[in-house]
Amino acid sequence: xxxxxxxxxLILALALLIAAAFLVLHRMLSPKRxxxxxxxxxxxxxxxxxxxxxxxxxxxxxxAMLFVxxxxxxxxxxxxxxxxxxxxxxxxxxxxxxxxxLVLGLLYEWKKGALEW
Amino acid sequence: MLEIxxxxxFIVLVILGGMLPLITWVERKxxxxxxxxxxxxxxxxxxVTVLGLLHPVADVLKLFSKEDVVPTxxxxxxxxxxxxxxxxxxxxxxxxxxxxxxYTFGGATLNLVVADVDWGIVxxxxxxxxxxxxxxxxxxxxxxxxxxxxxxxxxxQMVSYEVTMGFSIVGLFMIYETLQLPxxxxxxxxxFRLLGFIEYLLDIPLPAFLGxxxxxxxxxxxxxxxxxxxxxCIMAENKRPPFDAPEGESELVAGxxxxxxxxxxxxxxxxxxxxxxxxxxxxxxxxxxGWSIPFLPQETIVGFIGAGFGEGFATGxxxxxxxxxxxxxxxxxxxxxxALRWTLPRFRYDQVMDLCWxxxxxxxxxxxxxxxxxxxxxxxxxx
Numbered sequence: 001x002x003x004x005x006x007x008x009x010l011i012l013a014l015a016l017l018i019a020a021a022f023l024v025l026h027r028m029l030s031p032k033r034x035x036x037x038x039x040x041x042x043x044x045x046x047x048x049x050x051x052x053x054x055x056x057x058x059x060x061x062x063x064a065m066l067f068v069x070x071x072x073x074x075x076x077x078x079x080x081x082x083x084x085x086x087x088x089x090x091x092x093x094x095x096x097x098x099x100x101x102l103v104l105g106l107l108y109e110w111k112k113g114a115l116e117w
Numbered sequence: 118m119l120e121i122x123x124x125x126x127f128i129v130l131v132i133l134g135g136m137l138p139l140i141t142w143v144e145r146k147x148x149x150x151x152x153x154x155x156x157x158x159x160x161x162x163x164x165v166t167v168l169g170l171l172h173p174v175a176d177v178l179k180l181f182s183k184e185d186v187v188p189t190x191x192x193x194x195x196x197x198x199x200x201x202x203x204x205x206x207x208x209x210x211x212x213x214x215x216x217x218x219x220y221t222f223g224g225a226t227l228n229l230v231v232a233d234v235d236w237g238i239v240x241x242x243x244x245x246x247x248x249x250x251x252x253x254x255x256x257x258x259x260x261x262x263x264x265x266x267x268x269x270x271x272x273x274q275m276v277s278y279e280v281t282m283g284f285s286i287v288g289l290f291m292i293y294e295t296l297q298l299p300x301x302x303x304x305x306x307x308x309f310r311l312l313g314f315i316e317y318l319l320d321i322p323l324p325a326f327l328g329x330x331x332x333x334x335x336x337x338x339x340x341x342x343x344x345x346x347x348x349x350c351i352m353a354e355n356k357r358p359p360f361d362a363p364e365g366e367s368e369l370v371a372g373x374x375x376x377x378x379x380x381x382x383x384x385x386x387x388x389x390x391x392x393x394x395x396x397x398x399x400x401x402x403x404x405x406x407g408w409s410i411p412f413l414p415q416e417t418i419v420g421f422i423g424a425g426f427g428e429g430f431a432t433g434x435x436x437x438x439x440x441x442x443x444x445x446x447x448x449x450x451x452x453x454x455x456a457l458r459w460t461l462p463r464f465r466y467d468q469v470m471d472l473c474w475x476x477x478x479x480x481x482x483x484x485x486x487x488x489x490x491x492x493x494x495x496x497x498x499x500x
Contacts, residue, residue: 025181115471
């Protein structure tokens with residue numbers, strides 16, 4: 001079992017090495033001629049008048065919360081799916097009961113307009 | 118240990134070193150063919166253009182020689198880390214992809230996957246989720262309004278489609294009874310009689326020639342709806358057109374990588390293009406039989422060639438054929454993604470989110486229960 005983790009760690013190290021090599025090589029090959037106007041954040045030719053670090057729409061927070069709920073629910077489906085044929089009709093019935101709050105929650109969000117963009 | 122290193126180098130070299138530069142060329146050439154243009158053919162080495170195949174080389178040289186600009190007020194650490202976080206997950210996903218089956222030479226077994234883990238598909242999703250951080254960090258660190266808007270869109274789109282992506286393939290696990298990618302590929306190395314169930318239900322023997330119609334036992338034939346839903350989700354997860362609202366040139370200039378130049382931008386670009394063959398690998402393994410060759414199961418090949426040349430040689434031939442079959446299927450999946458990318462115009466952002474939460478999510482949950490009911494029904498009929 002540990003041998004499998006060795007493979008994953010090795011490929012992670014290789015991936016980091018590739019990314020680092022690209023960045024280091026770029027640093028060595030690229031020119032460096034900086035001045036204040038060039039370094040300004042791009043704003044279609046204007047100077048920046050509002051800071052980007054401000055409040056943004058609450059919809060994004062709602063989607064993030066929905067994601068946490070539904071992704072955890074999805075994870076419960078995985079082992080159940082792999083064992084489904086052993087569980088049989090009982091398993092299907094239990095998962096149907098488990099899904100009722102999930103589907104009701106989705107319908108509630110839908111009705112409340114949390115899914116409108 | 119040596120075996121793991123060799124397998125890792127093979128898959129990384131083929132996908133990152135071979136397919137990736139080719140895909141940047143295919144992207145240009147296929148768009149040219151589809152739009153009745155000539156396409157990329159200008160890059161030349163002493164007058165030799167070889168069909169524009171030198172363009173990937175020219176790209177890399179250009180990206181390396183561009184100035185590395187970090188805007189004022191940017192968070193320099195996050196700005197540097199974001200492209201790394203974007204590209205590393207794409208490479209790491211390759212660890213669990215089986216690019217060949219399991220072969221026995223004498224007493225030793227060779228399993229052509231870098232890490233044969235029980236939770237392979239969960240690993241794919243877990244690592245894929247990390248790519249979201251790359252987009253968010255890039256937008257936040259850039260100190261630019263367009264970038265931040267782009268990264269918020271990217272985050273919301275990617276987490277939404279991650280949910281539906283998870284639900285859309287539960288039906289496959291119910292059929293394969295495993296979460297292990299090599300086991301899934303091996304399960305599909307078979308075929309079934311297309312009209313067998315009609316014969317069974319009507320209880321009359323059909324004409325013999327109809328019995329000859331067989332299909333490979335692939336996920337795409339057993340879970341057609343699951344395949345369509347999963348394809349849409351995984352393409353949206355990659356943020357390429359038609360799902361590129363986070364980049365949306367006409368609204369957000371370039372989205373979250375607006376303030377990136379040179380190879381830092383190059384890493385984002387590489388990550389996006391690298392996802393295309395990685396998605397091809399995942400689709401092939403889940404839905405198109407992985408390394409299997411249609412209608413020629415491993416035992417048949419080994420038995421046929423082994424009768425004349427010995428079993429060791431036959432297994433070796435089988436290994437080479439399987440790896441070639443896998444790469445050809447991946448190439449087909451890349452062609453499919455490219456064709457979709459150049460056929461469909463970009464969706465509006467509200468359409469993207471509606472498609473995810475209001476269409477794909479209910480359909481994929483329904484798919485799980487319909488699949489479950491059908492499996493139970495078949496099992497009672499067969500029993």
